[in-house]
Amino acid sequence: MSPLYWEVYWTVALFLLGACVGSFLNVCIYRLPAGLSIVWPPSHCPKCQKRIAAYDNLPILSWFILRGRCRQCGQKFSIEYAAVEFFTAALFAGFYWALMIAQVRGPELAHWGVYAVYMALAAALLVSSVIDFKTKEIYTVVTNGGMIVAVAACAIFPDLMSRSFGPHWFHQDRLDAVVLSLLGLAVGGGIIWITRILGRLAFRREAMGFGDVLLMGLIGAVLGWEGALLVFFIAPFFGLVYGLWRLLRHQDNEVPYGPFLSLAAGAVCLAQTTIVGWFAPGLRGFWEVVFR
Numbered sequence: 188m189s190p191l192y193w194e195v196y197w198t199v200a201l202f203l204l205g206a207c208v209g210s211f212l213n214v215c216i217y218r219l220p221a222g223l224s225i226v227w228p229p230s231h232c233p234k235c236q237k238r239i240a241a242y243d244n245l246p247i248l249s250w251f252i253l254r255g256r257c258r259q260c261g262q263k264f265s266i267e268y269a270a271v272e273f274f275t276a277a278l279f280a281g282f283y284w285a286l287m288i289a290q291v292r293g294p295e296l297a298h299w300g301v302y303a304v305y306m307a308l309a310a311a312l313l314v315s316s317v318i319d320f321k322t323k324e325i326y327t328v329v330t331n332g333g334m335i336v337a338v339a340a341c342a343i344f345p346d347l348m349s350r351s352f353g354p355h356w357f358h359q360d361r362l363d364a365v366v367l368s369l370l371g372l373a374v375g376g377g378i379i380w381i382t383r384i385l386g387r388l389a390f391r392r393e394a395m396g397f398g399d400v401l402l403m404g405l406i407g408a409v410l411g412w413e414g415a416l417l418v419f420f421i422a423p424f425f426g427l428v429y430g431l432w433r434l435l436r437h438q439d440n441e442v443p444y445g446p447f448l449s450l451a452a453g454a455v456c457l458a459q460t461t462i463v464g465w466f467a468p469g470l471r472g473f474w475e476v477v478f479r
């Protein structure tokens with residue numbers, strides 16, 4: 188079979204997988220702030236408490252088939268559910284194509300390990316961002332759980348820390364990868380922590396919550412310390428645009444920061460995967476000259 192056949196196959200399969208994962212993320216987004224279990228009970232209507240049947244619980248599709256209403260009582264469901272599912276599905280298919288563009292060919296185990304960890308990071312950031320938008324809180328169960336998974340994943344798939352998925356994939360030692368991941372965690376969390384302390388001294392009010400420190404720790408544990416620094420410097424640009432828009436519309440400038448750290452992490456992740464993959468040998472040479 189032609190290679191294109193497989194690319195179409197994986198795109199569709201990963202889109203469907205992403206839609207199902209997105210459906211689970213909706214459960215997390217809805218239940219974590221409410222203090223409910225994310226595994227029990229099964230999906231039910233918040234108004235009439237009727238359990239939602241499997242055929243009414245299809246990701247993305249069901250919302251449109253039922254026109255955003257409960258089949259039993261007509262309670263309206265937000266389009267946010269379908270949007271989160273579609274966005275997750277698009278991420279799953281899109282990142283597969285990012286790896287393709289970076290010339291990572293074929294479903295090799297190491298590549299799929301990197302893919303899985305990046306998608307897990309995307310899921311954690313998406314859940315944290317939506318909850319942060321709604322409640323201005325970041326849930327430590329997501330960030331701390333994510334950090335443990337990230338460091339452990341680096342021991343299993345050390346190539347995560349090579350951060351070059353292009354034609355020049357260099358293999359990383361396991362112990363090195365774990366140390367690099369921990370370093371990324373410390374640099375990412377540390378830089379926000381310092382900003383938080385300085386912000387409190389300068390403005391005498393809370394500029395960033397401790398949740399942002401943990402979220403950046405998670406980002407650093409996956410993207411490494413260079414990635415964490417890039418995210419730190421890119422995120423304010425995303426935040427500024429949104430902050431100005433809010434200031435004009437609502438005369439208030441209280442902005443949750445988690446979503447912008449996440450957005451910047453997505454941009455850095457994509458750039459590292461696609462663009463940097465091509466130049467990585469040069470960059471690595473540069474670091475070796477600087478640090479050795």
Ligand SMILES: [Zn+2]
Pocket residue numbers: 232233234235236237257258259260261262
């Ligand atoms: Zn209902």
